[in-house]
Amino acid sequence: MPHWATSRWVIAPLAIAGLVLAWNGYVALNDGGLVEGQVVDASGRPVPNANVILLERHFVMHNERQRTRTDRAGRFRFAGNDNHSLQLEAEAAGLGRTERRVVRLWFRAQNVRLAEPLQLAGKLP
Amino acid sequence: MRQRGTFLRHATLVGVSAIMLLPFYWVLKTAVTNENIYAYPPRLLPESPHLFNFVDVWYFIPFPRYLLNSLIVSALVVASNIVFNAMAGYALTKSFAGKRAILLLFLSCMLIPFQATIIPAYLITSKLGLLNSYLGLAFPLLSTIVCIFVFKAAFEAVPQSLVDAARIDGLSEWRVILRVLMPLSKAAIATNVVLAFIWSWNAFLWPLIITREPTMQTLPLGLARFLSYMEDTTGALYAFAVMVLAPSIFVFLMAQKEFIRGLTSGATKG
Numbered sequence: 001m002p003h004w005a006t007s008r009w010v011i012a013p014l015a016i017a018g019l020v021l022a023w024n025g026y027v028a029l030n031d032g033g034l035v036e037g038q039v040v041d042a043s044g045r046p047v048p049n050a051n052v053i054l055l056e057r058h059f060v061m062h063n064e065r066q067r068t069r070t071d072r073a074g075r076f077r078f079a080g081n082d083n084h085s086l087q088l089e090a091e092a093a094g095l096g097r098t099e100r101r102v103v104r105l106w107f108r109a110q111n112v113r114l115a116e117p118l119q120l121a122g123k124l125p
Numbered sequence: 126m127r128q129r130g131t132f133l134r135h136a137t138l139v140g141v142s143a144i145m146l147l148p149f150y151w152v153l154k155t156a157v158t159n160e161n162i163y164a165y166p167p168r169l170l171p172e173s174p175h176l177f178n179f180v181d182v183w184y185f186i187p188f189p190r191y192l193l194n195s196l197i198v199s200a201l202v203v204a205s206n207i208v209f210n211a212m213a214g215y216a217l218t219k220s221f222a223g224k225r226a227i228l229l230l231f232l233s234c235m236l237i238p239f240q241a242t243i244i245p246a247y248l249i250t251s252k253l254g255l256l257n258s259y260l261g262l263a264f265p266l267l268s269t270i271v272c273i274f275v276f277k278a279a280f281e282a283v284p285q286s287l288v289d290a291a292r293i294d295g296l297s298e299w300r301v302i303l304r305v306l307m308p309l310s311k312a313a314i315a316t317n318v319v320l321a322f323i324w325s326w327n328a329f330l331w332p333l334i335i336t337r338e339p340t341m342q343t344l345p346l347g348l349a350r351f352l353s354y355m356e357d358t359t360g361a362l363y364a365f366a367v368m369v370l371a372p373s374i375f376v377f378l379m380a381q382k383e384f385i386r387g388l389t390s391g392a393t394k395g
């Protein structure tokens with residue numbers, strides 16, 4: 001191996017370039033802009049037809065970007081998100097409204113599935 | 126007894142280093158939390174650390190653009206400093222009429238602060254049509270007097286017999302610099318790289334004056350802009366400061382051995 005190839009001036013920038021490339025590859029594979037999750041009631045049962053609001057951050061404000069409704073299994077899905085800092089809120093008639101859930105992403109439009117469902121205060125009959 | 130003395134010396138050095146590094150630690154700690162820096166009592170360890178402030182910085186302002194601008198300007202400054210300062214340093218190792226006057230002129234110029242010469246510098250840059258350009262951003266730092274003296278000291282440390290031997294072998298003055306003096310002056314080159322990079326990277330006033338478009342701004346200007354947008358988010362602001370500082374620290378750590386050697390090579394004889 002040539003002497004220059006073992007120089008820290010070569011190895012360190014190459015290592016950084018490699019990390020940047022790897023990160024960009026990961027981003028390219030995971031930037032579909034999908035935000036998925038579930039809405040449940042106070043007892044943990046899925047809430048169908050709940051209204052879910054997606055808000056995105058602009059500097060110090062959060063503005064509403066999209067709305068959708070949950071399916072029979074209480075699941076919801078937003079497509080086309082292009083922000084990195086979100087809030088999610090759900091509401092259903094007679095069950096109240098959830099607190100806003102802050103969702104921080106590592107890059108814009110990162111695909112994300114909520115680990116914990118949005119929980120409404122009321123119980124389904 | 127000697128071991129105890131060494132231990133005490135090292136303990137003192139560790140203590141002093143910790144005190145000097147504390148502000149850096151505090152910046153880093155604030156960058157990975159959203160803590161208020163004026164909170165009392167202050168916490169030494171970060172609570173719920175995260176890296177999302179860095180993500181905010183990346184996306185809320187055109188950080189990649191500022192980074193690219195800073196990198197281009199710094200690369201221009203570093204390259205030109207090595208070329209011009211080496212040429213000037215080599216010339217100053219020679220004997221010629223008026224050398225003493227030139228040295229005095231250089232030394233006296235070092236006493237004048239940049240703020241005092243900024244208007245003529247602006248007018249010259251404007252006449253050259255370099256306002257709002259990368260070359261214009263790099264212009265005042267293309268050659269720096271301190272770094273010329275670093276090269277001068279390094280070239281003077283090379284034995285004259287080596288230069289004479291190169292000339293006998295038929296090398297021109299340019300090739301003497303390139304093939305003989307520069308390879309023997311790695312410490313001076315590293316010092317030039319570090320100083321030129323840090324000065325251009327941290328420059329604020331000059332880029333503020335000569336840039337007209339946000340797309341030509343560099344990172345320190347971006348930091349000021351970010352501060353005006355996000356004054357209530359201390360964590361993100363400190364994250365920005367860390368991201369601006371990181372390349373300078375990286376370059377310094379890469380070249381620190383040669384940098385220290387370069388700064389001290391002219392300090393002693395023999």
